[in-house]
Amino acid sequence: MWLSTNAAAGAIAGQFLSVFPNSDSMQLMRPLSICETDSSSAPGKIRLVYRVVGKGTEEFSHLSEHDSVVIIGPNGNGFFAPVKEKIGPDTRALLIGGGIGIPPMVELAKQLKCSVVTVAGYRSRNDMFLTKELEREGELVIATDDGSFGHLGTVTDAIEQNDIDADIIFACGPKPMLKAVAALSQKRGIPAYISMEERMACGIGACLSCVTPSSDIDDHSKVKNKRVCVDGPVFPASEVRL
Amino acid sequence: MIDMSVNIAQVVLKNPVMTASGTFGSGVEYSEFVDLNKLGAVVTKGVSLTPWPGNPTPRIAETYGGMLNAIGLQNPGIDTFIERDLRFLSDFDTVIIVNVCGKTVEEYVEVVERLADTNADMLEINVSCPNVKEGAIAFGQDPQALAHITREIRKKARQPVIMKLSPNVSDIALMAKVCEDNGADAVSLINTITGMKIDVKRRTFVLANKTGGLSGRAIKPVAVRMVYQAANAVKIPVIGMGGIATAEDALEFIMAGAAAVAVGAANFTDPYTTLKVIDGIGQYMTDNNVTDIKELIGCVWKEEFL
Ligand SMILES: Cc1cc2nc3c(=O)[nH]c(=O)nc-3n(C[C@H](O)[C@H](O)[C@H](O)COP(=O)(O)OP(=O)(O)OC[C@H]3O[C@@H](n4cnc5c(N)ncnc54)[C@H](O)[C@@H]3O)c2cc1C
Numbered sequence A: 001m002w003l004s005t006n007a008a009a010g011a012i013a014g015q016f017l018s019v020f021p022n023s024d025s026m027q028l029m030r031p032l033s034i035c036e037t038d039s040s041s042a043p044g045k046i047r048l049v050y051r052v053v054g055k056g057t058e059e060f061s062h063l064s065e066h067d068s069v070v071i072i073g074p075n076g077n078g079f080f081a082p083v084k085e086k087i088g089p090d091t092r093a094l095l096i097g098g099g100i101g102i103p104p105m106v107e108l109a110k111q112l113k114c115s116v117v118t119v120a121g122y123r124s125r126n127d128m129f130l131t132k133e134l135e136r137e138g139e140l141v142i143a144t145d146d147g148s149f150g151h152l153g154t155v156t157d158a159i160e161q162n163d164i165d166a167d168i169i170f171a172c173g174p175k176p177m178l179k180a181v182a183a184l185s186q187k188r189g190i191p192a193y194i195s196m197e198e199r200m201a202c203g204i205g206a207c208l209s210c211v212t213p214s215s216d217i218d219d220h221s222k223v224k225n226k227r228v229c230v231d232g233p234v235f236p237a238s239e240v241r242l
Numbered sequence B: 001m002i003d004m005s006v007n008i009a010q011v012v013l014k015n016p017v018m019t020a021s022g023t024f025g026s027g028v029e030y031s032e033f034v035d036l037n038k039l040g041a042v043v044t045k046g047v048s049l050t051p052w053p054g055n056p057t058p059r060i061a062e063t064y065g066g067m068l069n070a071i072g073l074q075n076p077g078i079d080t081f082i083e084r085d086l087r088f089l090s091d092f093d094t095v096i097i098v099n100v101c102g103k104t105v106e107e108y109v110e111v112v113e114r115l116a117d118t119n120a121d122m123l124e125i126n127v128s129c130p131n132v133k134e135g136a137i138a139f140g141q142d143p144q145a146l147a148h149i150t151r152e153i154r155k156k157a158r159q160p161v162i163m164k165l166s167p168n169v170s171d172i173a174l175m176a177k178v179c180e181d182n183g184a185d186a187v188s189l190i191n192t193i194t195g196m197k198i199d200v201k202r203r204t205f206v207l208a209n210k211t212g213g214l215s216g217r218a219i220k221p222v223a224v225r226m227v228y229q230a231a232n233a234v235k236i237p238v239i240g241m242g243g244i245a246t247a248e249d250a251l252e253f254i255m256a257g258a259a260a261v262a263v264g265a266a267n268f269t270d271p272y273t274t275l276k277v278i279d280g281i282g283q284y285m286t287d288n289n290v291t292d293i294k295e296l297i298g299c300v301w302k303e304e305f306l
């Protein structure tokens, strides 16, 4: 869905919006990644792409044009904040998205001013989405679990088989995929930045629901537990324990 | 003019609405939404002697009209808290209530002593967190242990002491009375109600901790009943919380006998909730010609009102 909102201006790829369901039965917001932004006209627009998995996303799927929905955001650090390497025009960026981790890759590919290869993993041909958008922004390689389209296997299989080389990796997807990406990053010596998912209540850093174990001491509690909602969702793969 | 101020153990709050511990951090994050100067008090997240890492995730789960949490009192420890969080709050014209937790009576007492010369206006002693294995709730469920810890803390505390009670007991009036008899200046209730959620698709517990504390709208009737019972049992002020999301909810607690109220999980649903509750109470008073909020405290049962 596209939202008309002034939160679009200045939003960074990898940031998310807290989207609030209307029903009184639901106490908590739903975090959804920014998939695309459009600031060509005021106030600007943000596109969210989500899978219906439960009550909240079900409610959102019934919104129609001109309905309004309460949001807070953009929240989180986004893909560029933790990056320690310089990204120049000659940098080769490898974007890896798995399933519902694919949406933020569209805005990231748009915001990167360098060569971009995206590897997207889906369950099967019938589950594919956002492929047109990703092709528009660079080279796209597809892997499916059942081999019904593109490479048979995981995104990391597809990278190995295609011998894709890169200077920097950005990834978002399910935990097993992130683990494989972290291993690949270590093996090949390519720095990787990964977007993490955790259950959230406040979405702004106050409640400590959404922590992820980290290798260094966190700013908030000094206990090696970083808050995904404000310290992340994007972390250097070497700094989180998956 | 309406008077919304209330007095808790000689500390005057400009209105009866405060934040519930653990749902508002130390106010830093929420100050982007809420002018902290407008709040009756800010109650900070539980703080212990040393940094605590808390529980593994998932730490929260949504339930019908509420949520379960098992944060496990992650906090940076008292030293960082005093230097950073209390310093931040010193810029605001609001009452500061520091929520204290520990594993042993000695740990609680040491935290209380460290707070003696700070800008903390009151102490709220959390003897009711259901999510940590040692300390905390054990003190809140056994009347003798509760009497002991209340006494020890009262001896050393420089500020008024609020004992925060657990609803996971059979006789809440007795627990409130034990606190009063051992020197507590006020009691606050309720902390969360122990609960559980199962993921039937994956056939697992939803929370890594298996059990968690239920809060939010779903628990309000239980909380109102307990506040009523506690307020009937003691003369010290009772602070009410549990599922408050609107001014009407807050007024229920006040009429049941609460001298002040706290907003918890509703901050997550709408970060402006505290301000809306304050405005709504003011509106109710204006509409009903109530000039002093104290006329509403316990008004459904106190003889002076009937
Ligand atoms: C930073 C971030 C970005 C995300 N971006 C996207 C996106 O772009 N597209 C998309 O489809 N999904 C995304 N998700 C996952 C999305 O938040 C959940 O699918 C959604 O909250 C489910 O809500 P529900 O009410 O439909 O499901 P329910 O199962 O009914 O939700 C119950 C509770 O669990 C929480 N929850 C359930 N699944 C998840 C999950 N996977 N991650 C975090 N919380 C969860 C909900 O927020 C809610 O509080 C993202 C998650 C995070 C943390």
Ligand SMILES: Cc1cc2nc3c(=O)[nH]c(=O)nc-3n(C[C@H](O)[C@H](O)[C@H](O)COP(=O)(O)O)c2cc1C
Binding pocket: A201, A207, B020, B021, B022, B023, B045, B046, B069, B071, B073, B099, B126, B129, B164, B190, B191, B192, B214, B215, B216, B217, B219, B241, B242, B243, B244, B262, B263, B264, B265, B266
């Ligand atoms: C995420 C979360 C964290 C909490 N942390 C604390 C805490 O550190 N100390 C404490 O005394 N109570 C804590 N509580 C309990 C609340 O202060 C409050 O007593 C309870 O949630 C009931 O109020 P509510 O229904 O308005 O949330 C916490 C509650 C939640 C939801």
Ligand code: FES
Binding pocket: A199, A200, A201, A202, A203, A204, A205, A206, A207, A208, A209, A210, A211, A227, A228, A229, A230
């Ligand atoms: S969701 Fe509250 S701290 Fe991250």
